[in-house]
Amino acid sequence: MIWDHLLWSVHNLRTRPARAGLTVLGVVVGVAAVVALVSIGQGLQRSVHEEFRAIGYNTVVVTPGLASGDAGSDALALEALVGRFIQAQPEATGGRAAPFREAVRRPVSSALDEVRALPEVARAGVIRTEIAFVTSAGMAGLGVLHVTGVSSGIFEDFPGYFPGFAVAEGRCFRSPDELSLVLGADVARDLGASVGSVVRVEDQEFTVVGILARTTTGGVGVTFGNLNLALFAPIETVALLYGNPDRISLGLVEARPGEDVNGVAAAVRTVFARSGIPVTAVSTKELSARITAVLGDLQTTLAAIAAVALLAGGIGVMNTMYTSVLERTRHIGIMKAVGAKDRHVLGLFLVESGLLGLLGGAIGTLAGAVMSGVAAAGVGRTLQGASELTSLAGGILPRFEPWLILAALGGSALLGAVAGALPALRAARLRPVEALRHA
Amino acid sequence: MTPDTLIEVSGLARDYRLGRSTVPALRGVDLRIAEGEFVAIMGPSGSGKSTLLHLLGGLDVPDGGHVAYRGLAISRQSRDALAEFRSRKVGFVFQMFNLIPTLTALGNVELPLAYQGVPRRDRHRRAREMLDSVGLADRGHHRPTELSGGEQQRVAIARALVTGPEVLLCDEPTGNLDSASGQQIMGLLAELNRERRITVILVTHEPEIAAFARRCVLMRDGQVVSDTGDGHGGGR
Ligand SMILES: Nc1ncnc2c1ncn2[C@@H]1O[C@H](COP(=O)(O)OP(=O)(O)OP(=O)(O)O)[C@@H](O)[C@H]1O
Numbered sequence: 001m002i003w004d005h006l007l008w009s010v011h012n013l014r015t016r017p018a019r020a021g022l023t024v025l026g027v028v029v030g031v032a033a034v035v036a037l038v039s040i041g042q043g044l045q046r047s048v049h050e051e052f053r054a055i056g057y058n059t060v061v062v063t064p065g066l067a068s069g070d071a072g073s074d075a076l077a078l079e080a081l082v083g084r085f086i087q088a089q090p091e092a093t094g095g096r097a098a099p100f101r102e103a104v105r106r107p108v109s110s111a112l113d114e115v116r117a118l119p120e121v122a123r124a125g126v127i128r129t130e131i132a133f134v135t136s137a138g139m140a141g142l143g144v145l146h147v148t149g150v151s152s153g154i155f156e157d158f159p160g161y162f163p164g165f166a167v168a169e170g171r172c173f174r175s176p177d178e179l180s181l182v183l184g185a186d187v188a189r190d191l192g193a194s195v196g197s198v199v200r201v202e203d204q205e206f207t208v209v210g211i212l213a214r215t216t217t218g219g220v221g222v223t224f225g226n227l228n229l230a231l232f233a234p235i236e237t238v239a240l241l242y243g244n245p246d247r248i249s250l251g252l253v254e255a256r257p258g259e260d261v262n263g264v265a266a267a268v269r270t271v272f273a274r275s276g277i278p279v280t281a282v283s284t285k286e287l288s289a290r291i292t293a294v295l296g297d298l299q300t301t302l303a304a305i306a307a308v309a310l311l312a313g314g315i316g317v318m319n320t321m322y323t324s325v326l327e328r329t330r331h332i333g334i335m336k337a338v339g340a341k342d343r344h345v346l347g348l349f350l351v352e353s354g355l356l357g358l359l360g361g362a363i364g365t366l367a368g369a370v371m372s373g374v375a376a377a378g379v380g381r382t383l384q385g386a387s388e389l390t391s392l393a394g395g396i397l398p399r400f401e402p403w404l405i406l407a408a409l410g411g412s413a414l415l416g417a418v419a420g421a422l423p424a425l426r427a428a429r430l431r432p433v434e435a436l437r438h439a
Numbered sequence: 440m441t442p443d444t445l446i447e448v449s450g451l452a453r454d455y456r457l458g459r460s461t462v463p464a465l466r467g468v469d470l471r472i473a474e475g476e477f478v479a480i481m482g483p484s485g486s487g488k489s490t491l492l493h494l495l496g497g498l499d500v501p502d503g504g505h506v507a508y509r510g511l512a513i514s515r516q517s518r519d520a521l522a523e524f525r526s527r528k529v530g531f532v533f534q535m536f537n538l539i540p541t542l543t544a545l546g547n548v549e550l551p552l553a554y555q556g557v558p559r560r561d562r563h564r565r566a567r568e569m570l571d572s573v574g575l576a577d578r579g580h581h582r583p584t585e586l587s588g589g590e591q592q593r594v595a596i597a598r599a600l601v602t603g604p605e606v607l608l609c610d611e612p613t614g615n616l617d618s619a620s621g622q623q624i625m626g627l628l629a630e631l632n633r634e635r636r637i638t639v640i641l642v643t644h645e646p647e648i649a650a651f652a653r654r655c656v657l658m659r660d661g662q663v664v665s666d667t668g669d670g671h672g673g674g675r
């Protein structure tokens with residue numbers, strides 16, 4: 001019987017193609033919006049997860065901030081990371097750093113040495129980012145760039161944080177205080193610099209010792225960001241240049257296998273606190289989970305808004321079905337006269353409205369896929385903060401999990417059937433004689 | 440030997456409510472129809488003929504009295520049971536043909552079988568045979584609008600017969616037809632009654648149509664005012 005309903009429904013819908021089309025369109029809009037939002041959200045979550053996984057889940061992320069180790073400081077770290085993540089700023093804590101509570105302020109580098117000496121720590125590294133005014137012989141005028149001070153060995157120790165990092169020409173740093181620079185491909189091009197060139201950062205002359213290979217690998221902001229725009233210097237050189245040797249932008253500490261990452265985080269906090277550097281230290285696992293949760297909430301909210309469009313689509317289906325029942329009142333009378341039961345009539349109209357929903361769902365899913373592809377490209381570009389990197393492979397790829405597609409199709413068929421329930425019930429309850437008298 | 444009583448109606452009443460007033464369409468109808476009869480119901484417009492026919496076929500429920508089919512009170516049945524009754528026992532033929540315009544002749548004839556759960560293949564074969572038996576073998580794929588009135592009514596008769604009903608209820612089946620087509624339809628009904636022993640109850644205004652029946656029930660103002668038979672297979 002369901003097959004008969006289906007065949008007859010298709011037949012009925014085809015006799016009123018314009019009406020059916022418009023009704024389906026109403027569902028398409030809602031489904032497309034939901035599918036697009038959810039798939040982008042899924043892609044985003046996936047990227048966050050992938051990037052943290054590349055850094056390593058046995059790693060502690062250190063950010064400047066309160067060093068008390070309470071939940072509030074974790075929240076701050078989260079905020080800092082989410083802030084980075086959304087604004088694509090290399091540094092986002094701004095004036096949040098608490099006033100130093102200890103008189104003794106020691107350089108970051110000594111704290112780092114202490115952390116490295118901890119038995120439960122495998123490796124550790126820090127970076128410090130500053131705004132730099134840069135001039136070079138190969139370029140007229142002045143460039144404003146971010147200079148990133150890196151602790152020695154960080155590129156080898158945490159390759160996951162610098163995806164796509166490769167020295168194309170020259171070498172990396174040899175000592176933590178040499179006056180050397182390693183340039184991203186775009187920076188080198190813009191400065192007209194090559195290995196051996198002299199580049200002035202602020203008023204200090206530096207020698208370019210290495211140039212990075214151009215990369216197309218990008219991320220959603222958890223990792224370093226656009227290496228093509230990077231200007232690396234040893235961290236102690238940056239400290240000498242800018243002062244405040246206790247400043248830190250980000251630290252990464254990898255626990256030894258088998259060690260408790262949270263214990264490592266606590267130890268790291270203590271070490272930095274002793275050095276008068278207030279920091280927050282949170283495991284990547286924790287951060288990933290929290291960012292994912294925040295994204296999940298965001299996604300739920302957006303999907304709920306999109307669901308309003310779905311509701312409108314459902315009302316469209318209901319309207320069409322009421323019209324259809326009214327129009328076919330006499331047919332319903334005939335069906336009943338030749339032996340149709342209430343449930344036969346009910347089934348026919350439910351299948352018909354379900355079919356409208358399903359059609360809307362199928363087309364909506366396709367439309368949503370196209371929309372999310374276009375939108376993700378845009379969002380990816382914004383997150384990168386660099387219009388050049390349009391080919392970021394690792395950006396946000398919308399994800400279409402099988403469950404999303406099944407849910408979209410099943411849900412829209414259900415939406416149609418639910419929207420058609422009242423009209424179908426009305427049809428089923430019609431008294432045969434009255435239905436037959438209908439014009 | 441007297442044939443078995445097929446339908447027995449007693450004290451049948453049906454009121455239509457129109458706002459505050461009630462229109463009594465049937466006011467205590469008593470009637471007995473035996474198996475195999477061919478009965479014409481006549482009477483002026485508004486006398487309650489269609490109302491009676493609908494009640495006999497379980498298409499409507501009475502406000503008073505009861506309809507018994509083979510001794511079973513169908514007027515007390517559930518909606519589903521009534522649908523089942525219409526599906527298995529009754530075939531309706533209407534003045535307006537009442538074919539579904541979007542379906543082909545075959546589709547229309549198959550419809551009652553679908554509600555009986557007959558498999559698609561059997562349905563198709565039986566509908567074909569039935570169309571064949573009313574002389575429309577080559578019209579199966581035509582839509583109602585592509586058929587003449589007489590042809591449409593023959594499709595409607597095929598649809599009424601396809602389930603093998605015991606009784607055909609015809610409400611002015613020739614009312615929309617020219618007299619030649621009307622005669623053809625009546626010939627068909629008479630043959631069904633004679634050869635296949637199907638009980639035929641027919642509402643008509645026209646005496647020459649009523650002449651095909653062996654018994655004539657005359658109605659006026661919702662009551663039976665004369666009856667040429669007594670429900671024992673008699674009549675002329
Ligand atoms: N649905 C209805 N609502 C209100 N009144 C109705 C309804 N159906 C029938 N009636 C009234 O009931 C009475 C009997 O109607 P019915 O259709 O049975 O008459 P009929 O004998 O078949 O007439 P005709 O020969 O014109 O078909 C009429 O007065 C009619 O107006």
Ligand SMILES: [Mg+2]
Nearest residue numbers: 488489490610
């Ligand atoms: Mg009538």
